[in-house]
Amino acid sequence: MPKDPITARGDLRLTRITKSYGDFTAVDDLTLTIPKGSFFALLGPSGCGKTTTLRMVAGLEEPTVGSIHLGDTDITTTRPYQRPINTVFQNYALFPHLTIFENIAFGLRRRGIKDVKEQVDKVLNLVELPHLAERKPTQLSGGQQQRIALARAIVNRPALLLLDEPLGALDLKLRRQMQIELKWIQREVGLTFVHVTHDQEEAMTMADTIAVMNEGKIEQMGSPADLYDNPETAFVANFLGQSNLIKGKIDGTDGDNLVVDLYGQKISMLKKRSHAVDNSLYAGIRPEKFRISRLGTPVKGNTLSGGKIEDVSYIGVSTQYVVAMPWGQEVMVFEQNDDGVAPFDKGDEVNISWEPNFTFGLRGDEDIEAGTEVNPEELEEE
């Protein structure tokens, strides 16, 4: 007899999942393992398939092809109410006709748990809102509703907790605070959290592992630092933070390093950080990795000369420069205001330099605009 899915525990495995709606493929041949106990984020722009993936895990959609396992239990076609999985819905979906207490008790009562009161009180204390038990959801602020939605899900101690853009409706300050709290609660209760978001900062703050999704596929998966420092595609390089991508040609090798020609100037980078497939590549450098120096000042590492300061924005902790390079490209440079050197002025002629190991290499046939155009209106819809 197969095991009752409600008792299933373990890693979540999605195997070759495809979900199509008519001609449109929302999720395309996706394979993914989410380890038990991790805080995992599915990050991507609107329409990338992340919400559809989450809904398939919750059981609200069925995959067209592929299977979903929790531990060694196949839950591909299991009904939502038979899965040991709970969701914190976008906009919370609290039951407006029930009190906060009854909202949280809902799942416990359905499963015939005995000590409902004790468990609800415990989780209300965890989210620090025990005084709201007898209120109705509409009497609560957005931040309070968010916490109750979380409490309503975690009180069931599911094998997997799904969070669908959980902080999207909150203002910036509250969102920051909740990010820290969510991370803390995840450690406290030790559940597996799967978090869907379009906000890269939110994903990087909270998740141990991020899968960046684009057009129904996973572009890259790894720790926040991996993804940021060594993106494999232009989409990831642009979607997570900002990148300067400079067209170049691989000229040869030097031990563990590649020698790359960027418009006639030679630079070096680690061979293992190049994802190029042939001679042509884009050298990627994050804006804060660049250093600006005046002509004639000796510098270490890779140097590109012939730059001219186009624009200066002073933002307190740092200064952002736009530097026009001789081949017509404008690069972005963030300088910390920590060394007392007077900032450069518009029109100054400068060199830019950086530590060779910070360079990442992308395929030369990439669309370097991928992941940069994010329409804020589109994000609202999801």
Next chain:
Amino acid sequence: MSLPKVRVPYLLLLPGFAFLFTFFILPIINLAQTSTQTRVAGGDTGQYEQTLAFSNYIQAFVENKEQFGRSFLYATLATIFALAIAYPLAYGIAFKAGKYKNILLVLVVAPFFTSFLLRTVAWKQILGEEGFVVPGLRSLNIIGEQTTLTSTSIAVVAGMTYNFLPFMTLPLYASLERIDPRTIEAAGDLYANGITAFRRVTVPLSMPGVVAGTLLTFIPAAGDYVNAAILGSPNTKMIGNVIESRYFKIVDYPTAAALSFTLMVAILILVTLYIRKAGTEELV
């Protein structure tokens, strides 16, 4: 020059108040006066004088308690049947109809394009010997060869159910349509199967529609006389029919007025008790 802001709401209320005062408050005062009048000794038909005869009420009620009882029984039955038919209908339109939603809503109100009277007469045809219902039921041996449906209480209740169905369907649809489908998904996510989610989430959230729909059906149904007059027989007389005949046939204004008041108060009491019990004020 602008009006002081405080006065604007009152000015907006004025036409409505004036209308209600002229066509509701004044007639009802007049009706109250009439209800305690008695016949002028030796006077003409329809000649009455004010004698504050409150005994009119007792007499009118005692003489017609059977019709009162029937009115409330028929109205209750019609309300229950209308709810049973309208709930699935409204649910289907709200959640499953997709792009056909508007067409279906138009179809729900389509009967209003024909007169109430005409539709009721049509039911007489449908339930009559020449309609398809009676021969159909006979051939299936559900009713005997001698049984007819017209002039029965079944016909009256069926006609009332049909005539008030849109009044039940529309408020139900309005409140079902307002339910965030994610709350139903959330119930499923929290271990409620389809039936439990329906019972625990959909039904409570649609209660404002249920209350509004049942009131909009029950109140006019209790005072209705058209269905009983056209589809019924003397044995299915409702209180509306009695009032109608007292006024227009017997020209007994005081009794008709007393019956009207009694009906009004009875409905008010029932509705108040019902709303208390349904507790709609708790819902958002």
